[in-house]
Amino acid sequence: MSELDRVIHEPARLQIVALLSGAKEADFVFLQRETGLTKGNLSSHLMKLEETGYVVIEKTFRGKIPMTLARLTPEGRAAFHGYRKAMNGLLR
């Protein structure tokens, strides 16, 4: 278990990171709908990922509608890749 990245290992954050790994960027609405988390929960997990440097959060506007975009950083992608490898190794 010591090989596993604790930040990503949390189920909700694993969901968020896995979703973001398949996209260039995604907004809050998409992440909330797909993960089924509450707004507060999703916000706190995104903040945690941002603090670790795995995710970049950008507040922007699409027309007049406010939008919160999240994007995996190269470090976040590498960490997710490493997590998957470590997980496969542990379960083998």
Add this chain to the structure above:
Amino acid sequence: VLQTSLQMTVQGLTRRPASYVLEDGVTELVMGCFFAINNGAWLVQQSQPPGSDGTKGYLWAAQAVGIGAALGAIWAMRTLKSRVVYPRGGFVALEDSPKIGAVPRRWLALLGIWLIALAAGVWIWRRPPDLTRINALAAVWPFFVAIIYAVGGIRYRLTYMFRVSAGSLAISAWFFAYSTGWQEGFRAMLFESVFLAIVGAFRLWRFVKTHPKPVEDEA
């Protein structure tokens, strides 16, 4: 079993953004309408008696309709995505494929066109065909769409793509069997376009039903 199920769950999540982008039916609806209008205009132009005064005018009109439909398609795609899809299901931008992105796309497209032209040239040179009698030409477009959707279905694991592929293949087979020549190509494209537009409209309707607009503003 645990490893397989975890891998599948994570893999499913990583693939979800790509399938989400395709599930609203906007692409089929807009492209179907664009090609239907375009091919409808060419069918009207084609129905004019050859050499008549109106033929040239219809020729210009068909081209103008094509350009207008292309601009309209871009506008409709953006509007439907930003006003209907994103507020309900959220916004996702996909990563460019690194494999294709590594080679400039225009060079790949040019290479493809060149290879097709070369193959056609060799075929005509070896056995000059009477194009007006080749029924298969009318079936080319629906067949092409069927291939694209079959490949998409395998790549994104979306069953609806296989259904669209099967429908397109049926249209292609029908025109292959019953068309009287290449001129029927516009009619085949019109059929295929209307089919795609209906599929898109149905999928968009289902998307709206299953994705109600969030009541509160986002956090």
